[in-house]
Amino acid sequence: MAASWTRGHGGRTGRPRRELGSTYPGILTLVRNVRRPARLPASRGAEHDPVVTLEMVAREAGVSPSTVSRLLNGTASVRESKARAIEAAIAKLKFLPNSAAQSLARGRSMSVGVVTQSVSSPFYGEALAAIESRLLRSDYSPLFVSGHWRPADERRCLDHLLSRRVSGVILLTSCLPDAELVALAERVPLILTGRRVAAKRIYSLDHDNTESALLATEFLIGQGHRRIAFVRGPQDHPDAEQRFAGYRAALAAHRIAFSADLVADGNYIDEGGYTATLRMIDSGVRFTALFAANDQSAYGAMLALYRRGLGVPADVSVVGFDDLPASQYTIPPLTTVHRSIDRIGEAAAEAMIDLLEGRIPTQRSSSVTLAIRESTRRLTAAG
Amino acid sequence: MAASWTRGHGGRTGRPRRELGSTYPGILTLVRNVRRPARLPASRGAEHDPVVTLEMVAREAGVSPSTVSRLLNGTASVRESKARAIEAAIAKLKFLPNSAAQSLARGRSMSVGVVTQSVSSPFYGEALAAIESRLLRSDYSPLFVSGHWRPADERRCLDHLLSRRVSGVILLTSCLPDAELVALAERVPLILTGRRVAAKRIYSLDHDNTESALLATEFLIGQGHRRIAFVRGPQDHPDAEQRFAGYRAALAAHRIAFSADLVADGNYIDEGGYTATLRMIDSGVRFTALFAANDQSAYGAMLALYRRGLGVPADVSVVGFDDLPASQYTIPPLTTVHRSIDRIGEAAAEAMIDLLEGRIPTQRSSSVTLAIRESTRRLTAAG
DNA sequence: CTAATTTCTGCAAGCGCTTTCAAAAAAGGG
DNA sequence: CCCTTTTTTGAAAGCGCTTGCAGAAATTAG
Numbered sequence: 001m002a003a004s005w006t007r008g009h010g011g012r013t014g015r016p017r018r019e020l021g022s023t024y025p026g027i028l029t030l031v032r033n034v035r036r037p038a039r040l041p042a043s044r045g046a047e048h049d050p051v052v053t054l055e056m057v058a059r060e061a062g063v064s065p066s067t068v069s070r071l072l073n074g075t076a077s078v079r080e081s082k083a084r085a086i087e088a089a090i091a092k093l094k095f096l097p098n099s100a101a102q103s104l105a106r107g108r109s110m111s112v113g114v115v116t117q118s119v120s121s122p123f124y125g126e127a128l129a130a131i132e133s134r135l136l137r138s139d140y141s142p143l144f145v146s147g148h149w150r151p152a153d154e155r156r157c158l159d160h161l162l163s164r165r166v167s168g169v170i171l172l173t174s175c176l177p178d179a180e181l182v183a184l185a186e187r188v189p190l191i192l193t194g195r196r197v198a199a200k201r202i203y204s205l206d207h208d209n210t211e212s213a214l215l216a217t218e219f220l221i222g223q224g225h226r227r228i229a230f231v232r233g234p235q236d237h238p239d240a241e242q243r244f245a246g247y248r249a250a251l252a253a254h255r256i257a258f259s260a261d262l263v264a265d266g267n268y269i270d271e272g273g274y275t276a277t278l279r280m281i282d283s284g285v286r287f288t289a290l291f292a293a294n295d296q297s298a299y300g301a302m303l304a305l306y307r308r309g310l311g312v313p314a315d316v317s318v319v320g321f322d323d324l325p326a327s328q329y330t331i332p333p334l335t336t337v338h339r340s341i342d343r344i345g346e347a348a349a350e351a352m353i354d355l356l357e358g359r360i361p362t363q364r365s366s367s368v369t370l371a372i373r374e375s376t377r378r379l380t381a382a383g
Numbered sequence: 384m385a386a387s388w389t390r391g392h393g394g395r396t397g398r399p400r401r402e403l404g405s406t407y408p409g410i411l412t413l414v415r416n417v418r419r420p421a422r423l424p425a426s427r428g429a430e431h432d433p434v435v436t437l438e439m440v441a442r443e444a445g446v447s448p449s450t451v452s453r454l455l456n457g458t459a460s461v462r463e464s465k466a467r468a469i470e471a472a473i474a475k476l477k478f479l480p481n482s483a484a485q486s487l488a489r490g491r492s493m494s495v496g497v498v499t500q501s502v503s504s505p506f507y508g509e510a511l512a513a514i515e516s517r518l519l520r521s522d523y524s525p526l527f528v529s530g531h532w533r534p535a536d537e538r539r540c541l542d543h544l545l546s547r548r549v550s551g552v553i554l555l556t557s558c559l560p561d562a563e564l565v566a567l568a569e570r571v572p573l574i575l576t577g578r579r580v581a582a583k584r585i586y587s588l589d590h591d592n593t594e595s596a597l598l599a600t601e602f603l604i605g606q607g608h609r610r611i612a613f614v615r616g617p618q619d620h621p622d623a624e625q626r627f628a629g630y631r632a633a634l635a636a637h638r639i640a641f642s643a644d645l646v647a648d649g650n651y652i653d654e655g656g657y658t659a660t661l662r663m664i665d666s667g668v669r670f671t672a673l674f675a676a677n678d679q680s681a682y683g684a685m686l687a688l689y690r691r692g693l694g695v696p697a698d699v700s701v702v703g704f705d706d707l708p709a710s711q712y713t714i715p716p717l718t719t720v721h722r723s724i725d726r727i728g729e730a731a732a733e734a735m736i737d738l739l740e741g742r743i744p745t746q747r748s749s750s751v752t753l754a755i756r757e758s759t760r761r762l763t764a765a766g
Numbered sequence: 767c768t769a770a771t772t773t774c775t776g777c778a779a780g781c782g783c784t785t786t787c788a789a790a791a792a793a794g795g796g
Numbered sequence: 797c798c799c800t801t802t803t804t805t806g807a808a809a810g811c812g813c814t815t816g817c818a819g820a821a822a823t824t825a826g
């Protein structure tokens with residue numbers, strides 16, 4: 001992990017090296033390297049199979065390295081007999097080109113950095129899978145890192161990627177301030193998802209969170225619900241706030257008074273939805289429907305309802321947001337805002353490829369729909 | 384993505400390059416490169432900020448590149464005044480070392496490859512997160528790729544990693560034959576999880592699937608269940624087969640006749656568990672408990688039971704395997720075999736670091752327990 | 767069969783960084 | 797203040813691969 005040189009105060013290395021580690025965080029890693037063994041003789045430690053280089057292949061095949069390189073890259077035609085010999089050598093030695101050397105010589109790495117917020121989240125997982133699969137069909141390969149919703153972590157990740165000289169960066173719902181993203185876009189082609197930053201070099205892929213939340217809330221209203229609870233996402237996520245705004249907008253549009261009692265703070269994960277819902281129920285607030293800012297919160301909410309003996313959708317209709325794959329298998333299957341995460345991922349990858357190949361990414365707008373399943377019902381009697 | 388030179392038939396490139404793509408799969412990528420623009424002038428395309436090199440920093444600071452390198456790596460002491468100047472230059476130019484050049488010069492990449500089977504699976508996601516977080520505290524950084532349970536994909540991933548000269552490889556439940564893994568271990572330090580391969584250089588981290596499944600089944604038996612259904616995992620996964628074996632062993636130990644009617648094929652995902660269970664119910668087989676080969680299958684099974692009006696645990700007790708985070712929030716919360724995935728991931732990373740730093744990995748055995756929640760109940764009347 | 771082309775192929779110069787070696791500078795000793 | 801020891805520093809040689817250039821080989825033309 002490269003030290004974060006671009007930021008961090010101007011600490012410097014004094015003589016007594018030991019002190020550095022503690023005083024200057026960025027240099028800590030390096031201190032340890034003092035003990036690094038001398039350069040290895042082009043092998044991965046004596047105990048492992050020697051590493052094969054292009055030169056060895058060339059020697060084995062009786063040609064020059066240039067010829068091998070050209071065959072590998074198809075940058076010139078190679079006489080049939082030599083090609084055969086070279087390929088035999090490659091197979092025999094199990095040669096695989098050293099991609100670090102390739103990047104260096106070519107001046108480009110053919111890899112794109114992907115910053116996710118959490119590798120283990122089902123939501124991002126879907127997106128990553130889609131990006132990976134799209135990139136697989138191109139000449140680029142992904143480099144995944146995760147920022148854990150922490151600006152500091154995200155910066156570290158970005159430094160890491162820039163250090164690896166990625167050809168481009170895809171940021172999934174970054175939590176960095178706009179200004180930083182604009183600056184970043186000056187250094188490397190940038191694609192953003194789940195967030196809209198208006199700047200010349202930045203390409204944002206997003207659907208309208210407010211609009212989608214409004215859609216979901218209106219659906220509940222249309223089903224006759226009036227007392228609709230809302231489980232919020234984290235306060236510092238723009239998209240969470242937008243969803244909340246959509247909820248309020250729908251109420252307003254239908255002249256339903258907004259009540260703060262019907263809103264509880266969640267955190268986008270199951271546990272938050274569970275606690276928030278339990279708190280609302282136990283505080284005596286009544287509601288016939290509940291809209292959660294994301295599916296995971298909805299799962300938690302459903303468990304809370306179950307715990308308090310409230311049936312879904314018999315007593316309370318529940319709507320989520322995201323349509324994670326698992327939402328088809330909850331009990332009952334969850335009605336939720338469907339925004340195909342994989343489409344978003346694919347579109348992001350596609351846009352990046354466009355960018356890298358000199359095309360202007362065509363803005364594919366990802367459509368949002370409501371997946372109506374069994375967690376909601378029309379309210380017949382009075383709410 | 385590097386072509387798979389080590390395998391694939393001995394295709395060669397003839398004169399008319401266009402043909403190659405179709406005829407020789409491995410070379411397809413390369414053909415496209417013919418159109419690659421000439422070497423870029425050390426910049427990432429004219430439109431972006433120029434890339435800064437160590438030499439530029441040296442010039443800016445009025446010292447030689449060696450000095451800058453030494454300061455960065457802490458490999459020698461640098462006069463205070465120069466250190467200050469260098470750091471100022473680094474900050475001013477926003478220099479980040481080119482890691483490809485570093486790898487090349489150092490002869491090692493300081494990265495470890497991690498092959499998962501599916502980035503989007505909640506199970507692997509947990510493991511990846513744990514590996515990433517452990518590696519973060521070391522000098523190594525992870526490189527994630529996914530094999531999709533397909534040997535061909537897994538081989539491609541491995542070639543990719545070897546091409547990047549990773550210092551080591553962690554394979555999460557590989558689906559490659561033992562022989563190939565043994566060969567791989569000759570090329571690079573190797574850690575395996577979810578699978579046991581007895582070979583000198585291979586370090587396997589695993590818990591006993593058979594034993595764990597036996598544990599879960601015996602729990603159900605202990606609760607008075609006799610007719611216990613089983614939803615299998617994919618037939619070609621060793622661990623799935625072991626879990627099945629554990630189920631049978633438990634029955635045998637308690638002299639309960641095994642009945643093929645009580646076993647249905649799943650595929651480790653929700654949908655498979657759903658279909659399998661539905662099929663069993665609809666075929667008229669009766670059972671008071673159901674054990675699924677993994678949690679996702681259990682989710683599907685519970686939905687099937689729900690659809691057929693069977694209550695969990697009122698009519699059927701359900702037990703899963705994995706204890707995914709989501710299992711605490713299913714309705715009802717799922718009783719399941721808990722094997723801390725994150726511990727496994729962490730242990731794998733830890734073992735890899737040990738290996739890379741010349742230590743012999745201490746075999747941390749990951750304990751398996753049963754997380755007893757609300758999806759199971761003691762059978763009071765006759766089963 | 768020689769000359770003019772057109773195809774191949776090797777040489778050598780990098781890519782950006784690390785590291786060895788030896789010289790330069792600073793510090794210590796008498 | 798001169799000489800030895802120790803600390804700093806720079807020059808230069810790679811790491812493994814790509815590629816411009818020019819010479820060699822094969823092909824075609826005359």
